[in-house]
Amino acid sequence: MTVRWDDLSPAEITVLETVFWSSGISRSELAEQSGFSRSKANMATAALIERGMLDETGPQVSSGGRRPETLLLSASMGVLAAIDLGASSVDVALVAPDMSVLAHHTEAIEIAAGPGVVLSRVKDILRDLRKRCNVRAEKVISIGVGVPGPVEFDSGLLVAPPIMPGWEGFSIREYLRDEYASPVFIDNDVNVMAMGELWRLHRKLPNFLVVKVGTGIGCGIVCNRMIYRGSNGSAGDVGHICVDPAGERCHCGNQGCVEIMAAGPAIARQGTEAAKAGKSPQLAQVLATNGVITPEDVGQASRGGDVAANAIIKLSGKLIGQMLATVVNFFNPSHIFIAGGISHIGPMFLAAIRQSIYQRSLPLSTRHLEILYAPLGDRAGVIGCAAMALQETMRVRGVLPGGQP
Secondary structure, eight states: OOOOOTTOOHHHHHHHHHHHHHTSBOHHHHHHHHTOOHHHHHHHHHHHHHHTSEEEEEEOOOSSSSOOEEEEEOGGGOEEEEEEEOSSEEEEEEEOTTSOEEEEEEEEOOGGGOHHHHHHHHHHHHHHHHHHHTOOGGGEEEEEEEESSOEETTTTEEOSOTTOTTOTTOOHHHHHHTTOOSOEEEEEHHHHHHHHHHHHTTTOOSSEEEEEESSSEEEEEEETTEEOOTTTSOTTOGGGSBSOTTSOBOTTSOBSBHHHHHSHHHHHHHHHHHHHTTSOHHHHHHHHHHSSOOHHHHHHHHHTTOHHHHHHHHHHHHHHHHHHHHHHHHHOOSEEEEESTTTTSOHHHHHHHHHHHHHHSOHHHHSSOEEEEOTTGGGHHHHHHHHHHHHHHHHHTTOBTTTBO
16 A cells, blocks of 8 residues: 555645654644644544554553553555765665664665766665665665755755765666655755654653764754754854864865864874884884775874873864864754764774863853763664654655655
């Protein structure tokens, strides 16, 4: 059975969204959270169960009397395709409507190879995952894509992406549409990570940040329980905040951006310099053996007590914290979740970020601020892509972006 979205009533859409954000809810809780009367909530719920969009999945713990049934989005609706593109990797998953991952594949690929190479491989991976799960293309409800560059959300087009040559103006939607008659939604990769954490939290935290540190540095902003993208989709592009006016020239053309000074390539570059200058025997041995030094090598040396590696990681955390202190003073979030491939480079990294933020922020801004690793970790991207895809499909009622039915 193919799910019909276009004839759902506003009440039915509200019930679906409430169940989605709760990740399991009773009928009485549904009525309370949706603001509906019990009879109106029950009527919409019954209609959605009949349509195959909601399931009653078993009794909850009783608080007295009959145990209430748990409502969940039905697996019979279909699956969501989640495509999380990074600078040097691709993460693809099929995800159930309740956000459980059904099949998943990740591999190294260079985003700079261009949309033809990268998306052709993505299509192949999706076919393999569908075959593994015995899912036909028409059972894909919608597709969510995260990309490492600025996106105009309504059109789904990248705008002057600095590390994605050949992608500007390329329609990912059109490329996927010849195989999938599903709506496709594209957003910046760190925005989809923030969406993943927002879903995990069931929207209980209204204002928080997700900061991704990898090849670049970006920030997903959750404001009033919604992803804040700004007027043109570039909100959160914190990687180009200046932390040293006399610093190195960034690929954006400016000097001293935190991205060029403290992200993964900077850590690897500084590790290489320390090895060549004789400041780190451990990194020198790695360089002699492998010919290159990665950020992970610097992290391993730091955990082994290497003084030069410790200094590199402390400086990276200090500069990122310096940048974030400005954001904290401006936005006043309750939480900052640190994510991305560099986030677990060593225990000193998070400590240096915290110290720099607390040192440079106003006391009122940090009075209740928590700074910690993103709990979803490596899954944040694909969960966020899937959550974005389903949320936006409910919002547009299954109409393809651009108004095509």
